[in-house]
Amino acid sequence: MCRVSNLKGRDFLTVNDFTAAELMAILTFAQELKSSQKAGQAAALLAGKTLGMIFEKASTRTRVSFEVGMYQLGGYALYLNAADMQLGRGEEIKDTARVLSRYLDGIMIRTYAQRDVEELAAYADIPVINGLTDLLHPCQAMADLLTILEHKGKLQGVKVAYLGDGNNMAHSLLLACSKLGIDMAVASPAGYQPAADIVAAAQKNAQASGASVTLTTEPAAAVKAADVLYTDVWTSMGQEAEQSTRVKAFQPFQLNQRLLEQAKAEAIVMHCLPAHRGEEISEEVLEGPQSVVFAQAENRLHVQKAILAKLLA
Numbered sequence: 001m002c003r004v005s006n007l008k009g010r011d012f013l014t015v016n017d018f019t020a021a022e023l024m025a026i027l028t029f030a031q032e033l034k035s036s037q038k039a040g041q042a043a044a045l046l047a048g049k050t051l052g053m054i055f056e057k058a059s060t061r062t063r064v065s066f067e068v069g070m071y072q073l074g075g076y077a078l079y080l081n082a083a084d085m086q087l088g089r090g091e092e093i094k095d096t097a098r099v100l101s102r103y104l105d106g107i108m109i110r111t112y113a114q115r116d117v118e119e120l121a122a123y124a125d126i127p128v129i130n131g132l133t134d135l136l137h138p139c140q141a142m143a144d145l146l147t148i149l150e151h152k153g154k155l156q157g158v159k160v161a162y163l164g165d166g167n168n169m170a171h172s173l174l175l176a177c178s179k180l181g182i183d184m185a186v187a188s189p190a191g192y193q194p195a196a197d198i199v200a201a202a203q204k205n206a207q208a209s210g211a212s213v214t215l216t217t218e219p220a221a222a223v224k225a226a227d228v229l230y231t232d233v234w235t236s237m238g239q240e241a242e243q244s245t246r247v248k249a250f251q252p253f254q255l256n257q258r259l260l261e262q263a264k265a266e267a268i269v270m271h272c273l274p275a276h277r278g279e280e281i282s283e284e285v286l287e288g289p290q291s292v293v294f295a296q297a298e299n300r301l302h303v304q305k306a307i308l309a310k311l312l313a
């Protein structure tokens, strides 16, 4: 098994901190780890290593896949609910970072502000992994790239249509796709489009990779000739007070059979989950033959093991 370790000691705060070659190396390593795990030949690459997992928001996939991933790599993961830590009583991030660096080999954090993750990383002398912020969800985007690669056999030239909120998921996908030569069209209602600085960064990536980045308010325009249709919740964690306004604004952006029929016949349907059936995606499409959402969820495990092994081993 090839162990590229030139990412050792790095943080994983955004896919944009990595070159296309580094992201591809992570994906290739994830494929190797996935095959060896399925063949019952898992290597204990992180024997004796510990990962602290700080959560300020709810999680099913991220918590379980990181915890199981560390176990499969021979290491150990600690679940740290931020509300139960001194962090929840006002202890400073910079102090938490330096204390945890004395005990752990890595930190995964899910929180609200990207700048809090950046501060944690700046003060920690161990790798910090972004497990979702209001701005970004880079580990999910890596699992999504792996899933697209498995189902389409390539990344360069694939077209992804993202429907709905210009949120953390849209942002990380924009950065990841544009790095790897995937064309991406985002259809969102006016006022809910991705952040301008993220779009600018994606456009810069796209110039180098040959990809295209398109923003539209027309779902039909985005899905035309798409290989991948992707959606995410209309109300992300922390936005609950806006739910009723959002449900109204996003109604025309539901990923349903009518929209799916306007994409390529062999298009796949993706969703980072959790899903809200009848809101951003119809039951029929989520459960339909083109949906790969559970294979996508599984890939969180494999791709994060690759990230962990490269950063911590």
Ligand code: CP
Pocket (backbone or CB within 6 Å): 058, 059, 060, 061, 062, 063, 132, 140, 272, 273, 274
């Ligand atoms: N997709 C994702 O990050 O799921 P969780 O919120 O369950 O971790």
Ligand code: NVA
Pocket (backbone or CB within 6 Å): 132, 167, 168, 169, 232, 233, 235, 236, 237, 272, 273, 274
């Ligand atoms: N955009 C969603 C993703 C959940 C995995 C949220 O932030 O709640």
